[in-house]
Amino acid sequence: MRKTLFLIILIIAALIIQLPSFASTTSVYATSRREASIKIKIVLIGFNEEMIDEEYLTWNNPFYKYQSILIPGVSTNVLYLFNYSYTIVDEAFKNEFLNYLRSIEVKEFKKNLIWNISYKVQKDVGLTVNYTEFKVDSLSSFYDAEKVEDWLIAHNSSYGGLQENGYTLILSYLPELPSFTPEQFKAVIKGENITVTPHYYNKTFIDLDLGYKLNRVWMTSWGGKSRLYYIDLSAGPSPVDKQLPIQLAAEFSNINLNSTYGKTWLNQYLSDYIYGAVYNLFAPDLIYPLNFSKKYVIDILVLDNRSDNAKPNIKSTINQKLIENSLKSLVSFAEVEVKIRYAKLKDYPTLEKIVLESTIEGRGFNEKYPPEPYYPLNIVDVRPIYEWLSESGKGHIKDLFNITRNEEEFDIPVLVFSFIRDFNLGLSFKEWLAKKGAIKDLWGIALYDMVLISHSEMDFNRGSYLEGENKGKGFGFSQTIIHEVGHMLGLNHPFIYDETENYVDSVMAYYPYTYNFSQFDKDVLLRSLSDKFIMEAKTLAYGKTG
Numbered sequence: 067m068r069k070t071l072f073l074i075i076l077i078i079a080a081l082i083i084q085l086p087s088f089a090s091t092t093s094v095y096a097t098s099r100r101e102a103s104i105k106i107k108i109v110l111i112g113f114n115e116e117m118i119d120e121e122y123l124t125w126n127n128p129f130y131k132y133q134s135i136l137i138p139g140v141s142t143n144v145l146y147l148f149n150y151s152y153t154i155v156d157e158a159f160k161n162e163f164l165n166y167l168r169s170i171e172v173k174e175f176k177k178n179l180i181w182n183i184s185y186k187v188q189k190d191v192g193l194t195v196n197y198t199e200f201k202v203d204s205l206s207s208f209y210d211a212e213k214v215e216d217w218l219i220a221h222n223s224s225y226g227g228l229q230e231n232g233y234t235l236i237l238s239y240l241p242e243l244p245s246f247t248p249e250q251f252k253a254v255i256k257g258e259n260i261t262v263t264p265h266y267y268n269k270t271f272i273d274l275d276l277g278y279k280l281n282r283v284w285m286t287s288w289g290g291k292s293r294l295y296y297i298d299l300s301a302g303p304s305p306v307d308k309q310l311p312i313q314l315a316a317e318f319s320n321i322n323l324n325s326t327y328g329k330t331w332l333n334q335y336l337s338d339y340i341y342g343a344v345y346n347l348f349a350p351d352l353i354y355p356l357n358f359s360k361k362y363v364i365d366i367l368v369l370d371n372r373s374d375n376a377k378p379n380i381k382s383t384i385n386q387k388l389i390e391n392s393l394k395s396l397v398s399f400a401e402v403e404v405k406i407r408y409a410k411l412k413d414y415p416t417l418e419k420i421v422l423e424s425t426i427e428g429r430g431f432n433e434k435y436p437p438e439p440y441y442p443l444n445i446v447d448v449r450p451i452y453e454w455l456s457e458s459g460k461g462h463i464k465d466l467f468n469i470t471r472n473e474e475e476f477d478i479p480v481l482v483f484s485f486i487r488d489f490n491l492g493l494s495f496k497e498w499l500a501k502k503g504a505i506k507d508l509w510g511i512a513l514y515d516m517v518l519i520s521h522s523e524m525d526f527n528r529g530s531y532l533e534g535e536n537k538g539k540g541f542g543f544s545q546t547i548i549h550e551v552g553h554m555l556g557l558n559h560p561f562i563y564d565e566t567e568n569y570v571d572s573v574m575a576y577y578p579y580t581y582n583f584s585q586f587d588k589d590v591l592l593r594s595l596s597d598k599f600i601m602e603a604k605t606l607a608y609g610k611t612g
Contacts, residue, residue: 099143100597104349105232108340109225110154111163112239112300117323119333120152126337128344133594134351136558144597146349151229159224164242166217172208172268173244174283175261179204179305202254203261207244211267211288211569219292228294233348236296237336239312245300248317264311265301267569271579275383275542278528279535280579286311290571290584295343297566299336306577307565342564347586353558354514356595359476361401364389364551365467368482368543371411371421378526380408380484383542388581392548392573396555396583396591411483414466417454421483424450426494431487445492445507446485448518455481457515467516478554482543483520491520510546512553519546545581548573556594557587 110118133144178201218236219228228234241247246264253260268283284304289295299312310318312335322328345351370380390404411418428442453459455466463469467479483491492507510519521543529536552574560575561568568577572584 099145100601101145101147102593102597103147103149105149105151105229106340106344106348107226107229107232107234108150108152109234109236110152110238110336111160111236112241113154113237115154117329117332118152118154118336119329122330123152123333123337123340124150126334127340131345131349133349135355136351136353142352142594142597143601144594148344148349149232153225155225159221160240162221162224163217163238164240167209167214167240167243170210170213174206174208176204176206178202203259205244205261205263206283207263207265208268208283209265211269211285212291212571214267215288215291215294215296215571218296219294222294228292232293233343234294235340235343235348236294237339238296238298238300240298240300241313243300246303246311246314248313251314251317264303265298266304267298267301269578273539273541273545273579274388274581275385275544276378276526277536277539278541279539282578285569285577287566287569288571289347290582290586293585293589295347295567295570295586297339297343299339307568309566339564339566342566345563346560346567347570347584350558350560350586350590351562352556352590352594353553354556356556356591356598357471357476358595358599359400359471359473361403361475362393362397362555363470363475363477364393364402364404364480364547365469365477366404366406366480366482366547367466368406368408368484369411369414369417370408370484371418372484372486372523376523378540383484383521383526383544384482384547385542385544388544389547389551392581392583393551396552396557396588399592417451417462420450420454421446424448425489426492427489443492443494443507444487444489445494446483446489446520447494448491448508448511449493451491452513452516452518455516456513463516478517478551479515480517480519480547480551482547483518484526485520485522488522488524489520490522490525491518510550512550517547517550517554519543519550521546545573545579548581552583552587556591557583560584560586 127150128148130148131146133142133146134140135142222228222234243265244263246262250260250262254262266283267285267288268281269285269288271280271282272278284306286301286304286307286309287295287297302311303309303314315335316323316328316331319331321331323332366384368380368384384406386404386406390402393404394402411421424447426443426445426447429444455463457463463479466481467477469477469479471477490507490509491511509521509525510517521541524531526540526542528541529539557574560570560572568575570584570586571578571580571582572587573580573582574587
């Protein structure tokens with residue numbers, strides 16, 4: 067639902083705060099370098115010691131990672147070194163966990179559910195890839211993701227406790243739960259009439275501005291409240307990440323898990339999931355360089371381009387306190403001030419002219435949402451607007467905002483548009499013009515020197531265009547603003563190396579609709595700032611070749 071791009075910006079940083087202490091330093095190199103050791107505990111549920119080859123598993127896992135700043139594509143000069151330990155839980159704990167899951171299980175039947183398991187059986191050919199979606203009946207079992215996370219944290223003594231000064235990754239294989247079985251898989255790809263029985267983890271989110279409810283039901287993993295992350299390898303397949311559960315992956319690849327190679331394959335498969343969690347959550351990259359300040363000012367200017375009597379009232383679409391509290395949880399070492407101004411776009415006639423001239427109406431308006439997978443653009447092209455505003459272009463951002471950027475105060479200008487009908491800001495990249503399902507419009511984009519955000523009348527009133535419980539409800543700006551300012555502070559999306567980690571309690575993720583920053587978000591920001599300050603101090607004390 068959120069339409070955000072991964073172009074973002076800026077910078078912000080923070081004092082050295084007490085974090086789990088990951089770092090042990092080395093001497094300063096030609097350019098000051100820092101090595102940080104991160105402990106990672108892997109807890110395995112549903113696997114036995116005969117299945118797990120710890121030495122081979124560790125060999126497959128990432129040993130180290132240089133942290134990068136993805137824009138402009140440079141290293142932070144921090145080298146992460148990973149130390150792994152493994153705990154294989156006993157049958158008693160697995161059964162206790164299974165009993166808990168069954169106690170909170172909710173089943174739901176769906177007819178003609180669209181699936182993305184793109185395989186089929188062809189006569190005289192056998193199993194082949196099929197690049198079309200198909201429908202199948204489903205009786206799915208759902209488990210409350212947050213309750214499962216809380217239960218695993220509360221029962222951590224049963225698997226030796228959470229990793230001190232590091233992270234805990236729990237990988238489970240639970241075919242005892244209702245699951246999409248290989249037998250069902252074989253029937254589905256033959257086109258037989260069958261009801262499949264997968265299981266998932268779910269969580270309900272509500273837009274706190276305008277009340278729209280989102281039931282996120284297709285998750286196979288969850289975490290973020292603490293330094294624990296949980297992945298169920300037998301859950302799914304999810305129509306969101308389009309990954310196969312382990313039992314189907316083995317079936318498709320004709321792998322016998324009881325064979326010698328089957329054991330090798332299994333450990334490689336587990337390592338693939340470990341890699342994703344390590345790169346996305348435990349030792350993530352930054353999107354932009356960090357800047358430190360004692361005070362961060364989020365200066366929001368809302369320009370309403372709707373009619374004077376449009377609903378809802380524009381002031382109901384942003385919650386100042388909500389934005390402020392969320393950002394304070396991320397930069398708890400600094401003061402955060404959120405300022406909001408409201409105006410009409412017509413109050414800025416030159417900018418209004420550029421917006422009108424940059425509007426692309428490729429399709430008419432109908433009340434169907436969402437549009438078909440192939441659809442022309444209805445956007446306000448963001449590039450001419452950004453060129454007019456940016457310091458590298460015409461520089462008119464200074465006409466709208468007073469911007470201070472130093473260690474005493476760091477201002478982040480956020481320009482918010484509300485547009486008529488179904489128009490949003492968008493990018494007219496040539497690769498997107500005919501790409502199926504490509505996002506051509508967006509809710510927010512964090513650039514080098516500002517944030518640009520838009521919502522349409524259809525976004526504000528989304529529930530009026532769809533049947534069900536959301537009638538009269540919609541999406542406001544607050545969640546998008548928090549997400550984009552998170553980018554401005556240096557945070558990345560948590561799923562760029564593996565889509566599994568899109569299921570995390572982080573406002574920086576796409577699939578959930580949370581207002582929270584995860585513990586992983588908070589850690590990477592504070593740890594990266596600490597590393598930055600320590601390297602700068604060493605360079606000052608000893609010189610670049612000290």
